Amino acid sequence: MDKFEAENYPDSNGHFGAYGGRYVAETLMPALLELEKAYYDITPDPAFQDEFHGLLHHYAGRPTPIFHAKRLSAHLQGASIYLKREDLAHTGAHKINNTLGQALLARWMRKKKVIAETGAGQHGVATATVAALFGMECNIFMGTEDIRRQAANVQRMKLLGAEVTPVESGTGTLKDAMNEAMRYWVGAVQDTFYVIGSVAGPHPYPAMVRDFQKVIGEEARGQISEEAGGMPDMLIACVGGGSNAMGLFFPFINDTVEMVGVEAAGKGVETGKHAATLGAGSVGVLHGSKSYVLQDENGQIQEAHSISAGLDYPGVGPEHSLLKDLERVRYVAINDSQALEAFQTLCTLEGIIPALESSHAVAQAMIEARRRPKGDVIVVNLSGRGDKDLGIVNQNPELGS
Amino acid sequence: MNRLHDMFENLKQKKEKALVGFVTAGDPDISVSLRMIISMCKSGVDILELGIPFSDPTADGPVIQRSSARALANGVSLGKVIGMTKKIREETDVPIILFSYYNPIHAYGNARFYQDALEAGADGVLVVDLPPEEADEMTDTWAGDGLSLIRLVAPTTPGERMKHIAESASGFMYLVSKTGVTGSDGLDTSEIGQHTELLRSVTQLPICVGFGISTPEDVAAVAAVADGVVIGSAFERLIEDNLDNPDLVSIITERVCEYKAATKL
Numbered sequence: 001m002d003k004f005e006a007e008n009y010p011d012s013n014g015h016f017g018a019y020g021g022r023y024v025a026e027t028l029m030p031a032l033l034e035l036e037k038a039y040y041d042i043t044p045d046p047a048f049q050d051e052f053h054g055l056l057h058h059y060a061g062r063p064t065p066i067f068h069a070k071r072l073s074a075h076l077q078g079a080s081i082y083l084k085r086e087d088l089a090h091t092g093a094h095k096i097n098n099t100l101g102q103a104l105l106a107r108w109m110r111k112k113k114v115i116a117e118t119g120a121g122q123h124g125v126a127t128a129t130v131a132a133l134f135g136m137e138c139n140i141f142m143g144t145e146d147i148r149r150q151a152a153n154v155q156r157m158k159l160l161g162a163e164v165t166p167v168e169s170g171t172g173t174l175k176d177a178m179n180e181a182m183r184y185w186v187g188a189v190q191d192t193f194y195v196i197g198s199v200a201g202p203h204p205y206p207a208m209v210r211d212f213q214k215v216i217g218e219e220a221r222g223q224i225s226e227e228a229g230g231m232p233d234m235l236i237a238c239v240g241g242g243s244n245a246m247g248l249f250f251p252f253i254n255d256t257v258e259m260v261g262v263e264a265a266g267k268g269v270e271t272g273k274h275a276a277t278l279g280a281g282s283v284g285v286l287h288g289s290k291s292y293v294l295q296d297e298n299g300q301i302q303e304a305h306s307i308s309a310g311l312d313y314p315g316v317g318p319e320h321s322l323l324k325d326l327e328r329v330r331y332v333a334i335n336d337s338q339a340l341e342a343f344q345t346l347c348t349l350e351g352i353i354p355a356l357e358s359s360h361a362v363a364q365a366m367i368e369a370r371r372r373p374k375g376d377v378i379v380v381n382l383s384g385r386g387d388k389d390l391g392i393v394n395q396n397p398e399l400g401s
Numbered sequence: 402m403n404r405l406h407d408m409f410e411n412l413k414q415k416k417e418k419a420l421v422g423f424v425t426a427g428d429p430d431i432s433v434s435l436r437m438i439i440s441m442c443k444s445g446v447d448i449l450e451l452g453i454p455f456s457d458p459t460a461d462g463p464v465i466q467r468s469s470a471r472a473l474a475n476g477v478s479l480g481k482v483i484g485m486t487k488k489i490r491e492e493t494d495v496p497i498i499l500f501s502y503y504n505p506i507h508a509y510g511n512a513r514f515y516q517d518a519l520e521a522g523a524d525g526v527l528v529v530d531l532p533p534e535e536a537d538e539m540t541d542t543w544a545g546d547g548l549s550l551i552r553l554v555a556p557t558t559p560g561e562r563m564k565h566i567a568e569s570a571s572g573f574m575y576l577v578s579k580t581g582v583t584g585s586d587g588l589d590t591s592e593i594g595q596h597t598e599l600l601r602s603v604t605q606l607p608i609c610v611g612f613g614i615s616t617p618e619d620v621a622a623v624a625a626v627a628d629g630v631v632i633g634s635a636f637e638r639l640i641e642d643n644l645d646n647p648d649l650v651s652i653i654t655e656r657v658c659e660y661k662a663a664t665k666l
Binding site: 013022023024025026027028029030031170175179182183186187188189190283284285286287288293295298299300301302 | 461462466479480505529534556
């Protein structure tokens with residue numbers, strides 16, 4: 001295994017090895033170059049960092065706790081599972097870390113309008129929230145299928161003053177929402193800041209979003225040393241685009257800790273109806289960067305499938321693509337029914353209702369914990385809470401009754 | 402042989418500007434599309450931009466999105482578009498530019514694409530989401546310089562960057578008339594004049610202007626300042642309105658004649 005030298009990535013053109021870059025129309029290039037300059041010049045400024053961390057603390061409620069899930073661990077009769085409680089952050093998911101960072105950067109760049117794509121609606125809510133906080137105009141692009149299955153979040157965005165633009169093209173999911181947000185941005189690029197919600201998209205987004213999310217892993221390092229008396233043996237996080245996973249993994253990347261990224265296997269990878277981009281995809285270009293993507297032999301992007309709207313995406317972050325090739329992170333896939341079972345288990349054993357996205361990570365943790373001795377420590381990123389998913393869960397006859 | 406260069410020289414002699422026609426290959430179906438394209442090339446289109454359909458056309462407005470989706474539903478792939486190019490080349494000497502997003506070319510293989518496109522009779526390629534920063538990975542695999550790489554310049558492109566883009570361009574420069582996706586309205590011809598002038602100060606190449614040009618009056622206004630006028634969504638809209646009309650080919654051909662007349666000074 002080659003050692004991943006974190007400080008070498010991305011290079012000056014935004015490449016993570018063979019991945020990343022800026023595959024966009026020329027109209028957007030000047031805006032991306034401006035954003036890149038702002039990201040390198042402004043975000044390291046101590047005044048920016050102070051304001052960012054002040055907001056993370058006083059507004060988003062950080063640090064989020066790390067919680068020893070004792071009943072779940074005892075039930076599995078193996079390793080100890082600790083949950084990094086991103087579900088307790090303001091707006092109910094890790095997404096707020098990144099939107100606070102980007103909205104602050106937008107303000108430093110004197111942009112008054114923000115747009116965002118959203119799948120599960122968590123990033124949309126987090127963007128609408130910071131737009132309200134900073135008094136910015138906000139337009140959220142969301143697929144019509146996701147609007148249907150994540151109705152509560154649509155209502156929240158509207159309450160927060162955002163406009164929600166329904167996207168009917170394709171399957172009406174996250175990929176289509178991102179297509180439409182990019183189209184809108186091409187026409188409004190001079191005064192609009194595009195808040196991308198994952199470690200995907202053109203440079204500098206994958207690096208920038210990772211940097212705004214790495215607070216998760218930085219906190220977890222200190223907390224787990226205190227709670228468990230050392231480094232964890234394993235980190236587990238779900239991967240759609242991959243922002244919560246990069247946020248947890250990145251501060252541990254030069255340690256010996258094992259890392260597992262969990263993609264959505266949907267109805268099963270063998271059925272073709274899944275979102276296991278790293279597990280079953282091939283290298284291509286989507287939404288401005290090169291990464292693993294789900295595509296056919298002609299380079300047409302295929303539809304992803306997952307019960308979880310936030311993982312229902314046929315691309316993945318370029319840094320994850322590199323980490324897969326370097327075998328620094330092991331990527332696995334959990335199907336819809338495994339995720340639902342983990343959802344149910346966490347509800348009844350720990351009194352925590354996880355998001356269906358995070359339930360994929362919990363499901364993998366249950367598999368890993370059973371295989372490992374009692375002294376081992378597994379940290380799971382509980383990236384969001386599951387209130388938004390009650391409608392989906394209730395439709396599932398085997399559960400919730 | 403350089404069909405693009407010869408064509409621009411020839412038009413200069415005749416005091417005409419180039420009519421650049423974009424159509425998505427294989428819409429409404431491959432055989433009608435072929436008949437229509439050949440008729441367009443024989444009745445006034447000076448440069449053909451042959452669109453390779455893509456599942457996620459993020460630089461295109463709804464009209465070209467739908468034409469792309471129809472072509473994909475007909476099973477059109479990059480390989481089939483190269484096959485169509487060969488057939489069009491048998492019928493006409495009009496320069497052919499393959500217009501694509503990068504992923505279909507990447508999946509086909511960059512080196513193989515160069516070879517096959519050139520053999521089929523294509524003259525250039527325009528890859529809408531491949532800025533100069535990323536283009537080397539494609540052109541480094543090309544076994545020669547037989548294909549022109551058409552470069553885009555946008556209204557947001559600053560002068561310094563324009564110069565940098567122009568240095569690596571060949572064939573002609575494609576100036577995007579306005580910020581926004583293809584087919585959006587609100588053409589500002591005085592702004593186009595300024596951008597064209599700025600671009601002319603950094604390149605000797607002919608300049609073609611596209612995005613949002615739909616009427617013969619628009620064509621005449623843009624032809625007054627540029628070397629070529631690109632029509633895309635307006636053709637696609639007409640195709641969409643006449644999908645099942647047996648007269649589709651003659652309707653499109655008639656429109657080509659109207660646009661072509663507007664390019665004559």
